[in-house]
Amino acid sequence: MSLQEKSSAVVIEEGYRGTNDTEPRRSVSNDRTSNATSSLRRRFLSLSHVQPSQIDEDNESEFVSEAGDIGDRALHSNRHSESGSICLFPSEDVQLQTYGLWGRDPVTSKAISPVTPLPEEIISPLSTGVIISEDKKPENTTRLPKLLEYGSCMTHLAVFGILGVLTRYLLQKLFGPGVVGVTSDKTILYLDLPSNMVGSLLMGWFGVVFKVDLSYVSDYLVIGLTTGYLGSLTTFSGWNQKMLELSVERHWVFALLGFLIGLYLAAYSIIFGVETAKGFRQILERNSVCGITSSRRRWRVDSFKRHLVALAVLLLMLSSLRSISGILLREEFNSSSSEAQLWLGCIVGPFGVWIRWLLARLNGRGLGKTGLLKWVPFGTLIANVSAACVVAALSTVKKAHNLFVHVNTTTCDIVATGIQFGFLGCLSTVSAFIAEFNAMRESKYPWRAYAYAMATICTSFGLGILIYCVPVWTRAYK
Known part of the structure; x- marks a missing residue:
């Protein structure tokens, strides 16, 4: 060199x-x-x-x-x-x-x-x-010990991850057959489409335009909001599984259209989010620039004491959410209610968020010592593909429940669906995937965006066919 x-x-x-x-x-x-x-x-x-x-x-x-x-x-x-x-x-x-x-x-x-x-x-x-913001971070910002940094990140991810699971469930119910009736398990407008669109739109707001402003308040808040909340609000594994369920019924065209429409709507949602956020920010700057600056300084978590207070509040929220979820899970589980899946998902969801956050360290590193294919976000790719494969495997188990004579089928369905909705739904993400897709599309090499999307979708869908569709076809599962 x-x-x-x-x-x-x-x-x-x-x-x-x-x-x-x-x-x-x-x-x-x-x-x-x-x-x-x-x-x-x-x-x-x-x-x-x-x-x-x-x-x-x-x-x-x-x-x-x-x-x-x-x-x-x-x-x-x-x-x-x-x-x-x-x-x-x-x-x-x-x-x-x-x-x-x-x-x-x-x-x-x-x-x-x-x-x-x-x-x-x-x-x-x-x-x-x-x-760039006009007010810089103060020079006396406290650097936390490494253990406390990890603890704060994990706590933020867990709390915001549970909130993302709850929001995704509410959007499913709102737009599903029971209320609005826009989405369904039997159409290309799958149940998780509204949450993927909303999460992608909010990613344009808080993951692109206002990310710097949020980081002036707290870097851990940005992690919790983008990786925790938006990553758990959106799910790639659920999207892939719905297309597999269409394919198992030989609706190949619908499955293809489901992927194309889902990708287009998510990609347009983040573009719409960026553009609206930029317009809203310009309005705020013209009307109250000083107000924004003073507000950021007032709420900035820049001392060891403030970090401890924020961590204590979040730990209290996390313990409350998990306690409430555990109590409701016990009540709903005993009555064999479908709501038990939600509360089990809230309990196991944070583990999926943590694994995805740890896998994200592979993004931008490439392969080997030479860093081959640095443009591929291998962390996000591995999280989405692995979650899609495990969801397909659990769906196969639910289809084959009649083979397990000594297993309570209702209990098996609740546990499998709760893990799918919570743990695997939080392990996979569309918000980060679509942010990376949009970044590649607007770079010097836009073809990389479509290559990355094809690699994620085709790999997940192809492995899903082997794990889910082939056993259902060959063994005639109901």
């Missing part, structure tokens, strides 16, 4: 800090007094001498793959900022969307090349609010 390439790599790795061979690094005290406009100028001007061929492959692939989540890798990497707080998302202080080196113009929504300085109207104080 040449000296110029090494210099470019250092500039990119440090998050566009605005240093190059011709401009000396600014001291910490000067950085504290510089405003957001000059900081943004330095970051983009520092890349004006970097050739696209040196940065468009490896680094863009890594950042695009990390658009959904990077899991616990942030807790034991060099992603801590100088202030001591955790930087859980790559380049989030520079770009509106974490789409690697190719950001989006918040005004025109066109791609901005990193080798091209930003126009004056984009660098203006009003429009930079979408890209």
Whole structure:
């Protein structure tokens, strides 16, 4: 690697800090007094001498793959900022969307090349609010011990994961045959379609546009809201299983249309979420910029005491949710009610969220020491495919319950469905999947988005046919 390439790599790795061979690094005290406009100028001007061929492959692939989540890798990497707080998302202080080196113009929504300085109207104080916040995190932010960091992340994920399970259930009931009647188990408009659309839309709001603002309050809040709540609100395994159930009845065209319509609606939902959130943010900035800044400072969790208070509140919420779920599960289980599936799902759901968060550390790493295929989010891919396969296996078990003479079929159905809905529904996700899909689609290589979607869907569906459809066909399960 040449000296110029090494210099470019250092500039990119440090998050566009605005240093190059011709401009000396600014001291910490000067950085504290510089405003957001000059900081943004330095970051983009520092890349004006970097050739696209040196940065468009490896680094863009890594950042695009990390658009959904990077899991616990942030807790034991060099992603801590100088202030001591955790930087859980790559380049989030520079770009509106974490789409690697190719950001989006918040005004025109066109791609901005990193080798091209930003126009004056984009660098203006009003429009930079979408890209970078004017108030930086305080320098005295407390860095938590590693064990407490993990505990806080796990607690946030568990609480928000249970809330995501409850919301998904309510949306199923609302849009299902019992109330509105839009979705059904027998049509291409599967039961989890509304929750996947709502979760993808909210991902555009809180996982893209307002993610930086939420991180100023608490990085753990961002993890809980995006990975925990939105990841559990949406489910890929349920989507895949409904298409398998259509296929087992030989409705192949409906299954194909179900995948295409589901992917299109989820992809459009996140685009709609990003656009509406950007418009709402512009309204807020024009009316009360100072109010937003003061509100963020007031609610910022930036001290050890505040971290402990937040953790205590969440632990109290978690114990309450699990206690209520356990009591209701016992009552509904004894009466063999279908509601028992929900409460069992709430109890086992957090385990699925935790595993998915840990798997997300594989995103942006690639294969082997060379980092082959860095653009593929292997963590999300493994979580979705594995959850879809286990859901298919449990569905096969439920179909074959007549073979188990000494097993209570009602109990077997409740346990299997509760694990499917809770644990496996939280292990798989559409919100992170569609965020990664959208990031790839708007990068320099849009074909990667469709290759990634095809790999996820075809692998899950193909293995599901072997696990679920073939046994049902060959053994004539009812």
